[in-house]
Amino acid sequence: MARVDVVMPQMGESIAEGTLSRWLKxxxxxxxxxxxxxxxxxxxxxxxxxxxxSGVLAEILVHEGTTVAVQTVVARLETxxxxxxxxxxxxxxxxxxxxxxxxxxxxxxxxxxxxxxPLVRRIAAERGIEIAGLQGSGIAGRVTKRDLEAFIExxxxxxxxxxxxxxxxxxxxxxxxxxxxxPIFHAWxxxxxxxxxxxxxLTADHMRQARQVAAHVTSFFEIDLTRVSRVRAKMRADxxxxxxxxxxxxxxxxxxxxxxxxxxxxxxxxVSGTDVILRKRxxxxxxxxxxPTGLIVPVIKxxxxxxxxxxxxxxxxxxxxxxxxxLNPAEVADATFSITNPGVFGSLFGTPIIPVGMTTIxxxxxxxxxxxxxxxxxxxxxxAIRTCAYFSCSFDHRVVDGADADRFMADLKKTLETIPxxxx
Numbered sequence: 126m127a128r129v130d131v132v133m134p135q136m137g138e139s140i141a142e143g144t145l146s147r148w149l150k151x152x153x154x155x156x157x158x159x160x161x162x163x164x165x166x167x168x169x170x171x172x173x174x175x176x177x178x179s180g181v182l183a184e185i186l187v188h189e190g191t192t193v194a195v196q197t198v199v200a201r202l203e204t205x206x207x208x209x210x211x212x213x214x215x216x217x218x219x220x221x222x223x224x225x226x227x228x229x230x231x232x233x234x235x236x237x238x239x240x241x242x243p244l245v246r247r248i249a250a251e252r253g254i255e256i257a258g259l260q261g262s263g264i265a266g267r268v269t270k271r272d273l274e275a276f277i278e279x280x281x282x283x284x285x286x287x288x289x290x291x292x293x294x295x296x297x298x299x300x301x302x303x304x305x306x307x308p309i310f311h312a313w314x315x316x317x318x319x320x321x322x323x324x325x326x327l328t329a330d331h332m333r334q335a336r337q338v339a340a341h342v343t344s345f346f347e348i349d350l351t352r353v354s355r356v357r358a359k360m361r362a363d364x365x366x367x368x369x370x371x372x373x374x375x376x377x378x379x380x381x382x383x384x385x386x387x388x389x390x391x392x393x394x395x396v397s398g399t400d401v402i403l404r405k406r407x408x409x410x411x412x413x414x415x416x417p418t419g420l421i422v423p424v425i426k427x428x429x430x431x432x433x434x435x436x437x438x439x440x441x442x443x444x445x446x447x448x449x450x451x452l453n454p455a456e457v458a459d460a461t462f463s464i465t466n467p468g469v470f471g472s473l474f475g476t477p478i479i480p481v482g483m484t485t486i487x488x489x490x491x492x493x494x495x496x497x498x499x500x501x502x503x504x505x506x507x508x509a510i511r512t513c514a515y516f517s518c519s520f521d522h523r524v525v526d527g528a529d530a531d532r533f534m535a536d537l538k539k540t541l542e543t544i545p546x547x548x549x
Contacts, residue, residue: 129178131200133193136167136454142269143167144192144323145199150182156202163199164450166323170421170457173450180204192262192269245270248330252277274326324419335478339396340522343476346534347515349542350492353377354512356548368438374492375411375466376437380549381540382487383407383428386462389533391525392485393461401524410460410480411440413447421447422480424460433548468492474515484525485533488517 133143143165150162161173162182180202187199245268249256259276261268312318321329357372364372386393386407395402407429410422423443428436446452465477468491477488492514499509516537520530540549 127204128183129180129202129204130198131162131174131177131202133165133187133195133197133199134174135195136165136170136172142192142194144269144271145187145189146171146323147189148185149173152182152185154182156180156182167454170452170454171324171450172453176202178202178204190271192271245273248273322419324415324421328420331481332478335481338481339479339484341476341479341519342522342527342530343517343519344527344530344534345474345515345517346538347513348538349497349511349513350374351512351542352544353541356544356546359546360548364434364437368434370437370441372437375440375464375489376433377544377549378489378541379409379425379428379436379440379464380433381537381544382409382462382464384540384549385533385536387429388536389529391529392520392533394484394524395461395482396484396521396524404461406459406461408459408461410457410463410483411443412463412465413444415448421452421457422460422463423447423452423456424458426459463487464489468514474517476517477519479519479521484521485530486519488519490515490517 133145136143144167145163146166147164148162149164150156156162156176156179158177158179159175162176164171164173182200183203184201185199186201187193187197193199246256248270249268254273254276256268256273259268259272261272353374357374357377361372364370390403391401393404393407395404406427409425409428411425412420412422414420423446425431425436425439425443428439431439443452443456446456460480461483463477463480463483463486465475465486466489467475468489471491474490475488477486479486492512494510495513496508497511497513498506499511501507516534518530518534
């Protein structure tokens with residue numbers, strides 16, 4: 126008879142903690158190896174965590190909604206069925222921190238409290254909140270995002286920065302820019318109040334930051350996908366017979382995008398201060414809508430190395446696992462260019478927000494048949510039924526000029542409209 130610790134996993138190099146959002150099993154339940162037993166939420170992704178071994182869930186040490194550091198023991202499994210089951214324990218309290226050294230504010234407890242995640246520090250800076258003045262629930266009093274959100278929702282005045290001990294030299298400190306809090310509205314009789322989920326709050330933070338960082342401009346092109354439609358029709362039966370997967374227009378578009386990003390490197394770049402990083406990897410982020418609500422952007426890494434079939438398989442796999450919470454943080458990181466596809470819901474075009482760390486996002490409108498005027502071989506104009514869609518390209522005007530974006534879109538249009546009968 127033995128007990129096996131279940132720990133909060135390290136979900137990526139930059140992830141220091143996670144929130145245990147939901148237990149999928151209860152004490153006394155039998156579990157199989159690799160069967161999901163709890164869900165976690167991090168700053169990057171929600172994920173289901175599998176059991177490290179088969180057995181019985183004997184103890185739950187961390188309750189739902191609690192944020193803990195990675196490698197914290199959250200539960201224990203009894204490896205032999207029928208073993209005694211311990212009662213549910215409270216989450217362990219952090220060990221007492223060593224006494225602070227002088228001067229005040231430089232001791233272990235103060236340092237660990239202010240060593241919060243980059244997201245927490247950014248939100249605190251935007252709100253003008255001094256993290257060191259908050260009481261944290263993380264390890265050794267570390268302030269978590271949940272702590273910060275609870276403090277903001279309480280409406281309490283922001284804590285002042287710690288007083289400078291006497292005898293220390295004065296320093297010039299530039300205070301963080303304080304943004305006014307979001308307006309508060311009161312529910313009327315009959316209204317239903319639904320708190321935002323963690324994913325919705327993170328999405329809101331990311332969208333707000335993205336709009337504040339980039340100088341957004343959007344350009345629109347109508348693209349004739351009739352030739353792509355014909356090539357897809359020829360390939361579809363064999364592809365679906367071999368893979369069991371549906372062949373959509375998206376892999377053709379991704380492949381054409383990658384080809385043209387190589388010709389227009391500024392569209393596959395990142396802005397770092399006064400520098401522009403021209404990425405030589407082509408990692409394509411694909412926005413995936415979640416049910417009932419939510420949005421996540423898994424990434425096809427090194428799309429330049431994949432065939433059309435490889436791109437199709439990767440896109441379907443990532444979207445499927447995104448909807449079932451099977452992604453890890455590495456699979457939603459390091460995109461260099463993003464694509465969103467509101468056309469699947471019938472939208473004709475939109476003005477998508479450029480994700481932080483990129484200069485461009487492509488929006489795909491609904492693909493539909495339209496009457497178009499075309500010139501025949503004899504030079505005469507005629508009306509024909511063509512398969513078309515509007516593509517929107519939002520770009521960061523700090524570094525991408527309108528002419529650059531339009532040249533990229535014109536080349537993308539040409540690539541898709543002249544695709545060879547055998548494919549790219």
